Amino acid sequence: MKIQEEKIIFEKELSFKLSFPSLRNCFYWHYHPEIELVYVEAANGIRHVGKHISDFTGSDLLLIGSNVPHLNFDYGIKINYYQAVIQMRTQFFDSVIKNVPELNQVKGLLDRSYLGFSFGEETKREVARRLKNLSNEKKVDSLLDLIKILQILAESDEIEELNTEDTRVKLFFHDKIRMGIIYDYVHENYQNKPNVKDIAYSVHLTTGAFCRYFKKQTNLTFTDFVNQYRISKAKTFLLQNISVAEVCYQIGFESIPYFCTLFKKIVGETPTGFKKKFYIKE
Incomplete structure (x- = not known):
């Protein structure tokens, strides 16, 4: 039941990992150095990021920063649901996003992602459409699509900060979770x-x-x-x-x-x- 570090394994030639996990019967309170984007479609579910706890109805779109503890968003869901997760290599941010002036808005978004972000309905619809068309097989196209998704998030006026303080895992280690x-x-x-x-x-x-x-x-x-x-x-x-x-x-x-x-x-x-x-x- 204690907090766990997730070890994410990437394909050699990809900057990010796209997966569709199903963990509804598992309480997975975890963290990882990779920035994560999660989209969930479900009648109802729990959102627990850092110290923030709430629930969502219908769907949820979240951006979670490096080493921020979070619960799997399908925890306890009893009916059919859809979940897509993108985890980005740390080098993707350090080597690409940081060094491209055209991506300054994205850089600002990812710099502050340690707070955890959720997004409103229009942003969710647009990003969900793009996520469902992503494929690990189309490497360059998928990378460009991911950058476009991040730009949409950075420009969104439907963004909510989930935490008001730094909740990265180093602040949790002294507690027995x-x-x-x-x-x-x-x-x-x-x-x-x-x-x-x-x-x-x-x-x-x-x-x-x-x-x-x-x-x-x-x-x-x-x-x-x-x-x-x-x-x-x-x-x-x-x-x-x-x-x-x-x-x-x-x-x-x-x-x-x-x-x-x-x-x-x-x-x-x-x-x-x-x-x-x-x-x-x-």
């Missing part, structure tokens, strides 16, 4: 009011020490994390056309008004509004 145990506990108990004392005991900390550790790792209280996880599960159930009342009780809340208020606070719209926006009747 226990996030896998915590995620598993919350996943198994989210509908039964997870108890902070129980999870603190599971990771061999006092309740007070656990609360301080968790806040330091995620910038969230444990209660806020549980509520975000519950609302993430609620989105999944709402997308299955389950009633708001049934979803409320299914994720462990006893009050429908409280559930609706919390959902709107976290998501920005009511459960009914979310359901109407995303649910497509077959």
Whole structure:
């Protein structure tokens, strides 16, 4: 369950690696020196980059800097999904991007990628279209296509910084990363009011020490994390056309008004509004 360094193996004549990993049953909290671009299409999923934790609906596009710890974005997804991952050699940035004046915007983007970036709908659509046409076999064409994708990201006005501080792995090494145990506990108990004392005991900390550790790792209280996880599960159930009342009780809340208020606070719209926006009747 501790943080892992991923060793990425590149083909000899390629500057980047394109892959389509499927790790939904694996909690893979990891880092690597290569900058990574991830695109995921799924009904709902978890986004955990550095200290930032949130969820996404429909799709997600992320740029993750060198040595920034992150969770695999298909973790816990139970239905069909699509995931494409590009990992770029460190030499690609150092030898190419840095030395080409026309790519100064891209250089600026990659320089700041240690914060982790997510992108909005129009950018996602355009980049997804290009990603799906990429091929490791067309070497020069694919490299040019990747540079074009990076330029699109650099010019995007739909960019969100996920962290406000440097979260590269050197800042995490002095901690024994226990996030896998915590995620598993919350996943198994989210509908039964997870108890902070129980999870603190599971990771061999006092309740007070656990609360301080968790806040330091995620910038969230444990209660806020549980509520975000519950609302993430609620989105999944709402997308299955389950009633708001049934979803409320299914994720462990006893009050429908409280559930609706919390959902709107976290998501920005009511459960009914979310359901109407995303649910497509077959």
